[in-house]
Amino acid sequence: MLGKSLTIVSVALGGVIVLASSATAELSTQKVLSTPTALAIAQTAYETCTGQGYKVSVTVVGLEGQILAALRGDGASPHTLENSQRKAYTARTFRIPSGEFAQRVKDNPTSGQVNLSGVIAIQGGLPIKLGDAVIGAVGVSGAPGGEKDEACAKAALDKIADQLK
Template sequence: MKSVSFSLAASLVALAGLTPAQAELLTIKALSTPIALTIAETAYQTCLQQGYNVSVSVVGLEGQSLVALRGDGTAPHTIENSQRKAYTSRTFRVPSGEFADRVKDTPSAGALHLANVVAARGALPIKVGETVIGAVGVSGAPGGEKDEACAKAAIDKVADQLK
């Protein structure tokens, strides 16, 4: 019992030596509403100009919904699908298509059973440097590659603001 008391006392003394200067707040970059809106509108307009009615979702740092835009004439499922694609991309920090490729040969992968995760192309992570701060997902264009191209155009539009 004495060794437990001694270990506890030693730990408390060590912790007491920490100063407030060693305990700092985190500085975190996050998407602003204007940037998220620009991303959503650009993805939507890019696909629309190509003749595709799509829905677009932008999620933030923790996968939370920032913007959801359901395009005219889109199928009811596209808004949910765009959100799930974006969430998947943000959560795994890769394009949703890359995630789909990873799990293609292992359909029993545990990640596929998580809420809001989908193995489908059409979303890209939004980064500041190498740090993922959100994602944009697009759904409604034929094939995920076209969805993804619209997402890329949107990120490219705000690239100078992602620093």
């Protein structure tokens, strides 16, 4: 009987040791988009579009879709700030350009993803990648056409591309 009790205690203690070792597991590390980089992206996208005569708003979101930088340009329509944020959020959420997401919705309108809060199926948002990892996104709204919004976002990402390697 004593041998059986020691076996049960040993098994129970072994379980405690396993639980204790998993409680001290390593924390994950993630690369995040810094505020200065987010500001540089927003400013460059804004300047690119305004240089072409477009009145736009720009939003940069981080790893978790949170707003890191937002600019509502002089004379930009009231809806552009919200649209830029939603384009950026969409690009971050799905890890693809918001225009590609718009095409997916067009190809499969019953998918339901377009009904998610904060998501929009309009071109103008691009994911920000560090290698293969998506660490944020930029969205632009207000130029006459999503392709022009996207071009301004791309110009901003091209300018800081050396920081994303």
